Amino acid sequence: MLAATKQLDTKAFAEFVSGVGDSVAGFWPEIVLGITLCAVLLYDLVLSRERSKNTAYMAFGGTLLSLALVFMLPSEPRSLFSGMLALDSFSTFFKAVILIGTLVTVALTQLDKENIGARLGEYYGILLAAVLGMMLMASSTNMIMIYLAVELASLSSYVIVAHRRQSRIGSEASLKYAIYGSVASALMLYGISLLFGMTGSLSVMGLADLGIRMATDVGFGIAVGLVLAGLAYKMAAFPMHFWVPDVYQGAPTAVTAFLSVASKTAAFAILLRFMASLDPGSATGIKMADGGLFLDWTSILAVAAAVTMTLGNLAALFQTNIKRMLGYSSIAHAGYILMGVAALEVSDYAGFKAVAFYLLVYLFTNLGAFAVVIVVSNQVKSEEIEAYKGLGTRMWLPALLLTIFLFSLIGMPPTAGFTGKFLLFRAAIDKGLYWLAIMGGINTAVSVYYYMRILKFMYLEDSAEKTPYPAPCLLGKVLTVGLALPVLLLFFLGAAAGWTKNLSLLG
Amino acid sequence: MSFYEGLLFYLLAATAVLPGVMILFSRDIVHAAFWLLASLAGVAGLYLYLGADFLGFTQVMIYIGGIMILIIFGLMVTHKQKISLSQLAQKRLLVPAVITGGIILTALLYVINKTTWKPTASEEMEPTSADIGYLLMSDYLLPFEIASIVLLVGLVGGVYIARRKEREA
Numbered sequence: 001m002l003a004a005t006k007q008l009d010t011k012a013f014a015e016f017v018s019g020v021g022d023s024v025a026g027f028w029p030e031i032v033l034g035i036t037l038c039a040v041l042l043y044d045l046v047l048s049r050e051r052s053k054n055t056a057y058m059a060f061g062g063t064l065l066s067l068a069l070v071f072m073l074p075s076e077p078r079s080l081f082s083g084m085l086a087l088d089s090f091s092t093f094f095k096a097v098i099l100i101g102t103l104v105t106v107a108l109t110q111l112d113k114e115n116i117g118a119r120l121g122e123y124y125g126i127l128l129a130a131v132l133g134m135m136l137m138a139s140s141t142n143m144i145m146i147y148l149a150v151e152l153a154s155l156s157s158y159v160i161v162a163h164r165r166q167s168r169i170g171s172e173a174s175l176k177y178a179i180y181g182s183v184a185s186a187l188m189l190y191g192i193s194l195l196f197g198m199t200g201s202l203s204v205m206g207l208a209d210l211g212i213r214m215a216t217d218v219g220f221g222i223a224v225g226l227v228l229a230g231l232a233y234k235m236a237a238f239p240m241h242f243w244v245p246d247v248y249q250g251a252p253t254a255v256t257a258f259l260s261v262a263s264k265t266a267a268f269a270i271l272l273r274f275m276a277s278l279d280p281g282s283a284t285g286i287k288m289a290d291g292g293l294f295l296d297w298t299s300i301l302a303v304a305a306a307v308t309m310t311l312g313n314l315a316a317l318f319q320t321n322i323k324r325m326l327g328y329s330s331i332a333h334a335g336y337i338l339m340g341v342a343a344l345e346v347s348d349y350a351g352f353k354a355v356a357f358y359l360l361v362y363l364f365t366n367l368g369a370f371a372v373v374i375v376v377s378n379q380v381k382s383e384e385i386e387a388y389k390g391l392g393t394r395m396w397l398p399a400l401l402l403t404i405f406l407f408s409l410i411g412m413p414p415t416a417g418f419t420g421k422f423l424l425f426r427a428a429i430d431k432g433l434y435w436l437a438i439m440g441g442i443n444t445a446v447s448v449y450y451y452m453r454i455l456k457f458m459y460l461e462d463s464a465e466k467t468p469y470p471a472p473c474l475l476g477k478v479l480t481v482g483l484a485l486p487v488l489l490l491f492f493l494g495a496a497a498g499w500t501k502n503l504s505l506l507g
Numbered sequence: 508m509s510f511y512e513g514l515l516f517y518l519l520a521a522t523a524v525l526p527g528v529m530i531l532f533s534r535d536i537v538h539a540a541f542w543l544l545a546s547l548a549g550v551a552g553l554y555l556y557l558g559a560d561f562l563g564f565t566q567v568m569i570y571i572g573g574i575m576i577l578i579i580f581g582l583m584v585t586h587k588q589k590i591s592l593s594q595l596a597q598k599r600l601l602v603p604a605v606i607t608g609g610i611i612l613t614a615l616l617y618v619i620n621k622t623t624w625k626p627t628a629s630e631e632m633e634p635t636s637a638d639i640g641y642l643l644m645s646d647y648l649l650p651f652e653i654a655s656i657v658l659l660v661g662l663v664g665g666v667y668i669a670r671r672k673e674r675e676a
Contacts, residue, residue, distance in 0.1 A: 016645055023649075034656065041663060081649040122667045129660045136653065144650050152657045159664035174668070194618065200625040219622035222614060 023080040026073060026087040029066040029095060030135055036062025037128040044121020053110070059124040060106045063131070067099040083203055084145045086273075091139035093356055094269040097363055098138065101262040102131045104367045104483065108254035111475050112374050123163050127258070130156035134266035143192045143202045143227075146270060150188065150234065153266060154181045157259060161251040173250025180243040181233065188230020194223035207277040224278065225300075231274070234267035236260075237334040238308040245315070248327030253377070256323055257370035260330045261363045268337060268355060275301070275344055276352075301342035302436045309335025309443045316450045322373055322385050325450060326366070329409060332447060333362060336424055339440055343427035350430060354423035361408065361420040361490055368483035369405040372398045375476040379469045388454055390463035398472060399458045401480045406451045408487045411444055416490030519556055523549030537582055544575050561636045 024031070039062070040055050070092055077088035085091075105127065109120070133152030140146040158178040164170035196202055198220060233240035248256045278297055312331030319325035337358055344351035373383065375398050380387045392399045408417030421444070428437045471477070526545035533539045547570045554563035643651045 020648065037656070041659075082646040084647075084649045119667070122663055126660055126664055126667070129656060132656065142650075144647065145653075148650050148653050148657065152653060152660065155657060155664065156660050159660070159667055162668050171668075194622075197624050198622055219618035222618055 019082070023085075026078070026080050027085070029069040029073070029099075030132060032062060032066045032069060033128055033132045033135070036066075037125050037132065040121060040128065041125040044119075044125070053120075055121045055124045056106055056110050059128060060103060062128065063099055063102045063106065067096065067103070070095050070099060079141065080139075083205075084142045085136070085139040086141045087139065090273070090352075090356075091269070094138035094265055094359075095135045097265050097360055098131060098134050098262045101258065101265070101363050101367065102127070104371075104479065105254055105258040105262070107475065107479055108257055108367070108371055108374060109252070111371070111378070111473075111479060112252060112254050113378050123160060126156045126159045130160065130258075131262065134262050137266035138269040140270065141204045141273065143195065143204060146204070147185070147189055147192060149266075150230065150270075151185060153234070153263065154185060157181075157255075157263065160255050161247055161259075163255065164250070164252045169250045170252075173247045177243050177247045180240070184230045184233030184240055187226045191223045191226025191228075191230065194219065194226070198223065204274055204277050207274075224274075227274065228271070231267050231271050232304070235264055235271065235334045235338075236331050237338055238304055238311055238331075241308065241311065241331045241334070244331055245319075245324050245327045248330070249321055249324045249383075253323065253370055253374045253383075256327075257367050260326070260366050260370070261359075264330070264334060264337075265359045265363065268341070268359060271341055272344070272352060272355060275341060298342055298344075298431070298433075301338055301344075302433055305335050305338035305342055306436060306439045307335075308332070308338060309440065311335075313443050313446045313450075316447070319450070320385055321383055322388070322454070323370075323383050325385065326369060326373075329447070329450075330366070332443065333366075333409075335443070336421065336440060337362075339428050339433075339436055340424045342436065343424075343431040343433060345431065351427050354420075354427040357423055358420040361416040361487070364483050364486045364490070365405050365408040365415075365417055368480060368487060369402065369409065371476070371480045371483055372402040372405065375472045375480060376402075378472070378476070385454060385457060388457045389461045390466070391457070392459040393466070393468065394463070395469045395472075397477070398480060401484045402458070403455060404484050404487055406454060410448055410451050414488065414491050416487050419491050516553075516556060519549055519552040521549070522546075523553060537579070540575070540578050540582060543578070544571060547571055547575065558632045558635070560634055561639050 036058060040058050043058065044055055073087065073092055075089065075092075077086070079085070080087055106124070109123070109127075130153050133149050133154075133156060136145065136149035137153060140149050158174050158181065161177050162170045162174035192202075195207070199206060229240060232238065233243075236244045248260070251259065275297065309332045312328045312333070312335060316325050316328035316332065319328060337355055340351045340355035340358065342351070343354070376388070376391065376395065377383050379395065404415060408415035411417045411421035421440075425437050425440055428434075428440065472480070523546055526542040526549065529542040530539045530546070533542060547566065551563050551566040551571065554560075554566055
């Protein structure tokens with residue numbers, strides 16, 4: 001820190017400047033994204049209103065460049081900008097996942113006929129701002145930075161949720177999202193202020209020692225609980241999941257797809273980093289004033305996981321709109337992933353790998369499912385599950401691909417969803433959370449019903465009309481097939497590829 | 508805490524809290540807005556009392572000077588007929604609200620009393636602006652820059668949502 005003196009300490013200043021220069025070297029992906037964001041907004045404002053397709057190319061190009069730079073980041077783990085961000089393989093992995101999701105989202109937006117031509121310049125600019133926020137979420141190690149990153153991602157999301165031709169349903173979704181979101185961020189900020197008051201430090205990594213020192217304080221547990229509540233909102237997990245169905249249904253489908261994968265991934269990245277500092281493996285948690293353990297973090301997370309998946313699955317059973325159903329399914333999946341977080345073991349990164357791998361699988365699977373929803377609704381003009389009757393013969397390719405994605409969401413071989421779920425369940429069992437694994441098993445069985453119902457509609461029920469629909473456009477084909485391939489390939493390569501094996505946190 | 512110090516603190520605290528209670532009981536939304544003004548002024552006073560001079564003056568400039576004017580201006584533009592706030596309140600939510608509020612209050616009181624806080628500010632009153640300035644330009648350089656993007660999104664997003672109706676018409 002530079003001290004406030006009347007005369008500038010030139011030596012400290014030179015050190016500071018070179019420190020910033022070093023930090024920038026590990027910050028290029030975000031810088032590229034920020035420049036693209038401004039370029040898209042300026043292009044739309046100054047140069048062209050009509051050719052909105054160009055802004056899509058710009059957004060796609062910028063994201064692609066950013067993704068390339070993510071892969072070129074130095075692998076040496078270190079801290080950037082005086083402890084604001086961590087540059088480690090953990091954050092690099094999650095940044096890559098978020099950017100891949102963004103690339104697909106940009107393409108999905110172009111595929112979604114409902115939105116084309118409707119002022120896409122601002123839309124892409126704000127989408128990129130959301131991505132920037134999520135990338136910062138994946139690497140923040142300072143609580144001010146975490147709050148700002150979450151706020152940037154949330155604010156941008158409220159705006160793009162409202163981007164829909166039918167304005168009423170979009171505005172309602174956006175308003176609900178914003179109101180729940182402000183409550184969640186207020187809770188989180190309050191938790192952060194309490195933590196700062198107790199520890200005098202804003203660093204997440206500092207919580208590790210302080211957690212032990214403050215072991216007798218119930219206040220510490222409540223403060224951490226408040227921060228977790230704010231994160232649960234972004235993960236769509238209990239008890240902050242109420243916004244999901246309305247927002248998922250009301251938002252443009254491409255935005256729904258984006259929120260269901262990128263937002264969740266970024267929130268789980270923070271959660272993992274946060275919980276790793278608290279080390280749930282050692283017996284820490286909310287303690288009573290006399291020092292007796294009241295509730296440990298593992299149990300709290302395990303209960304949240306069980307409740308989240310059960311609520312999501314039970315509500316999904318009765319849905320008639322496919323986006324709403326996928327919304328509830330997304331809540332259920334937040335529950336499965338939380339199972340891996342509950343099984344967190346800092347010493348051998350046990351839960352980390354399962355969670356990271358599952359988020360990668362879920363990225364392709366869910367984006368694929370939403371891509372098919374867009375392709376179908378372009379032809380059928382409906383998002384109701386009823387409209388999928390007889391689709392197996394009328395649109396054979398999308399129907400087949402949707403089958404693959406739904407199999408992966410259930411967790412059936414030969415799809416990557418099976419490998420992902422297997423790793424999560426094994427992490428829970430290794431940790432001794434047998435009851436949680438059994439809950440997960442029951443929930444998976446329940447979920448088979450509502451996923452299979454769509455298959456039944458597509459293949460076993462006939463619609464009055466039999467003529468096949470015209471084949472989807474080239475972009476639609478490329479996207480849906482391109483997303484189905486990794487879902488199948490990750491099943492065979494998943495365990496072997498081991499991308500998630502070497503993840504490590506800056507500690 | 509000397510007697511006068513204590514007196515000053517409780518006066519300021521009352522200025523912050525009592526108008527807050529009045530907001531809940533006022534029947535007219537414009538009255539509620541003016542009570543909010545008084546409450547925010549009380550909070551600014553508390554900041555100054557605690558020696559956070561920069562924060563106190565920022566509170567006055569941004570909340571009382573900017574945001575309050577905007578709220579009242581917004582009310583003037585949109586407020587065609589009197590909205591009775593008591594109509595909006597739902598009686599059936601009274602019991603759950605009291606229970607939830609009670610639990611939160613108990614938890615907060617418990618936390619405030621039982622926690623060992625770690626005071627970091629010095630006892631002496633010193634101007635804080637210079638230190639804050641140095642920190643914003645050194646350790647907190649990145650949050651400072653990211654805040655500008657948050658503001659950009661707020662600006663563009665606000666216009667974007669507001670102009671949507673025009674586009675559809």
